Amino acid sequence: MKTLTKAATTGLLFGVGGVYLALVGLLEMMQARPIVFGAVNLGQAVLALLALACGAVAARDAGPAFARAGAGLLGGLLAGALMALLQVIVATVPLQGMFIAASPALRNMLAFGFAPGPGALAMLLGGGIGGLAGAVLAVSVPSLRRAIVAGAAAVVIAGVFQELIQLMIQYEGIIGWIRDFVYTWQGLRPQGAVAIFVIAGGTSLVLSHRSSAGHVPSPDQRRRRRFISAGVALLVLVLMPLLAGAYIGEVLMLVGLYILMGMGLNLEVGLAGLLDLGFVAFFAVGAYTTALLMSGSSIGLLHLSYWEAMPIAVLVSILGGVLFGLPVLGVRGDYLAVATLGLGEIVRIVVLSDFAAPLLGGPQGVLDIPKPSIGSFELGSPVKLFYLTLVCAGVAAFIAWRLENSRLGRAWEALRDDEDVAQALGVNLIRSKLLAYGLGAAFAGLGGSIFATMLGSVYPSSFQLLISINVLALIIVGGMGSLPGVVLGAIALIGLPELLREFGEYRYLFYGAALIVMMRWKPEGLWPSEVRSRELHAAAGEAEPVAAMEPG
Amino acid sequence: MSAGPLAIPSVAARRGAARMSAVSLALWTVRFLVVALVVAGTIGTILKDRYTTAQWFEFVLFGLTIGSLYAQVALGYTMVYGVLRLINFAHGDIMMCGAFAGYFVATPLENSGFLEVHPVLGMAAILAAGMVVSGVIAVLTERIAYRPFRRVQGFAPLICAFGVSFFLEQTFRGLFGSSVKSYPAPKWEGVEFHWAGLSVPGVDLLVIVLAVAFMAVLYLIVQKTRMGMAMRAVSEDGEAAALMGVDVGKVIVFTFALGGAMAGIAGVFYAFLFKQVYFYMGFTPGIKAFGGAVLGGIGSVPGAMLGGFFLGLVESVGPSLFLDGIGIKAPYELRDVIAYTLMILVLVFRPQGILGEHMAKKRA
DSSP states (O other), X not given: XXXXXXXXXXXXXXXXXXXXXXXXXXXXXXXXXXXXXXXXXXXXXXXHHHHHHHHHHHHTTOOSHHHHHHXXXXXXXXXXXXXXHHHHHHHHSOOTTTOTTOOHHHHHHHTTTSOHHHHHHHHHHHHHHHHHHHHHHHHSOHHHHHHHHHHHHHHHHHHHTHHHHHHHTOOSXXXXXXXXXXXXXXXXXXXXXXXXHHHHHHHHHHHHHHHTTTOOOOHHHHHHHHHHHHHHHHHHHHHHHHHHOHHHHHHHHHHHHHHHHHHHHIIIIIITOOOOOOHHHHHHHHHHHHHHHHOOSTTOSSOOOHHHHHHHHHXXXXXXXXXXXXXXXXXXXXXXXXXXXXXXXXXXXXXXXXXXXXXXXXXXXXXXXXXXXXXXXXXXXXXXXXXXXXXXXXXXXXXXXXXXXXXXXXXXXXXXXOHHHHHHTTOOHHHHHHHHHHHHHHHHHHHHHHHHHHHSSBOGGGOOHHHHHHXXXXXXXXXXXXXXXHHHHHIIIIIHHHHSGGGGGGHHHHHHHHHHHHHHHOTTOSSOOHHHHHHHHHHHHHHHHHHHHSOO | OOSGGGHHHHHHHHHOHHHHHHHHHHHHHXXXXXXXXXXXHHHHHHHHXXXXXXXXXXXXXXXXXXXXXXXXXXXXXHHHHHHHXXXXXXXXXXXXXXXXXXXXXXXXXXXXXXXXXXXXXXXHHHHHHHHXXXXXXXXHHIIIIIGGGTTOOSSHHHHHXXXXXXXXXXXXXXXXOSSOEEOOOOGGGGOEEEETTEEEEHHHXXXXXXXXXHHHHHHHHHHHSHHHHHHHHHHHOHHHHHHTTOOHHHHHHHHHHHHHHHHHHHHXXXXXXXXXXXXXXXXXXXXXXXXXXXXXXXXXXXXXXXXXXXXXXXXXXXXXXXXXXXXXXXXXGGHHHHHHHHHHHHHHHOTTTTTOHHHHHHHO
């Protein structure tokens, strides 16, 4: 009975999830992105994934094998039933006046191209089969399951990012031959998909076979392996724009910018524990200072070169950070977050207002900012600017890394854990906090400075709260207090959405969900710093007995 | 020397006068600048004499109207903060949900002519929709996003609340589109009352009276019912309340439902006043209402009402009173700056607010 209820609830929950994806417009948008050209698109893949996952979850701890299969089937059927219901409702009731995504195209997709009646049946059947398959997959041999998942994931990646991958393998000869075997210019070929599936699945099988032969990596080895993969990732980051051209250069430029800012906020939030949402304020200060100092338009002040303007912009940002930091020294925790949020909004409104327009250009912003140049070599293209950003990010990373284990870094960590105890132990609260604000602002200002010269113009609309949220989200997803985490977070949260352009509008939906999910299940982030994950696990271990004592 | 910013200069004082003077100098400079600005601006405005009495009356009335909405939203912040010690950052978006629900009821009612003929019934239906939808969504967010964090210290709950805020906004954008929807304007709401040369728009009056009535009901619920008593007990001391047999989980759910319903009403009124419904509409009023809640003393129900009204008044009267006098162009553009500045000043100088003396000790 309990198994049955659990399977039913799981099915209904997944069904609701599917209905949500459909109504919010994501399914229809995914449908436009093919995985295997002419055969499978991302929308169908997501539907299949939902059914499989539903079956697998419903079948978890359901006892004997046949009971698991039954649970998976039931879950899948129920989820399919909800989706089928949605399809029939969309077909019969004109919903589009309210839900803009409830279009005939969506109905058509949910009915697999059939009429409403047969379509509903097909969805129900599909859900059942998917759920059953998920349950079977869940009880199958782990290595086999892993191989199938790896193969499918490889196909999805190869299909979804086909444009980018094809761009990078524009060569003749053997590579050209492989490319033509796997891809047409429109997307993945079925034969290519099969080949990729077999290769990735096979590799996974072989690897899991070898690791099951009694070989457990020691922590030391694991760390070394991590550093090697980080090095490889960095190398790819450095070489990629050379291989893939201007568009990727632009995307990477943005990623680099956010890495830079992430490093700065990481010092404030990750190390010093000051949750700063006014990051965008100092980003704006840096950008506007650079713009005003460099701009050739009538609003420009000094027409300096970039190398003169940038240090001034960073200094002005630091000054701003310290000036704001002084009064808010005593504001703690959540209150600080809201106070800094207020600051960010104030800066945005002031920049936009008529009051500041004579100085800052109002809504039109500051135009005509020249590109930086070294001697007569102008850093004009995004790729060249990317390298500038990368160098800055490298310097920032070095500073952050050296600070982490310095006296100051330790003081910050003490501050983060308990302000009062830290102060009692002799940490100079005022100096450490002001340094944190100042350094955070410096990184933000540097980011803003690069941003200004990258765009060649600065508008108030570029300085939304969303920038602060972007930076915060990327260090949380990557792992608070972890430098490689910042890089990973920036690639995942800034780079990916740029590559999946058509999902741009759904980016913040994804961010919101990512923040909730990360905080709930992986608060230490994808690439946690060692200290932090140890802390969190220790805290979880202690919390359990307390929770057990709690009534209700 | 109990709370917040005061603690730092006092500790620093023991360690060295030089450092103390740097921080308190900064604080005193800020105090002085703000007071100087307000005084200079006020004198300047009075000397200029640009606005008529009727205009001032209009500013005050609008301030009270918008303040009544801030007060309603602030109640949700303050109650949730009381029982969970959590800033429910998504509360402004819960208000937005209520506005959307009201919109989807109001539009067909207006199109069919029902709202013109039966204003009371129609308004009741719209308000009910807003209340129910916002209440349900608030309870759902608690169940899904906040419940796992009940015993977690640090940033996790607040960051999760940001996530919820984004998720709600973007969900509504995805479901109903990103365009600004115009709220129906029934003819009866154009009524104006005239008295002693001053004109009072009927909508403002309606919003203020209804908001005050709803807040009175909420106050009675908190003060007189068993559940309200349990709520107050939990905000006083959650563990002790649990030991006395209060079902803390139920109280929390009830708090979210109550705060959500109140925000739903505020959302309907907000849309009613500004005639616009869009997915991002909850953000700014949400932050400001939080400012109001802190101003009144977070955790205090009367404080939230007071703080909300005060914030509304300052925001509405402030641009003309303080900013115009010192020669700032288009001061009305900067009204949000006044609201946010007020909020930051409260957070810096009086985090315990006007009425929240006892809460502040636990906070700091």
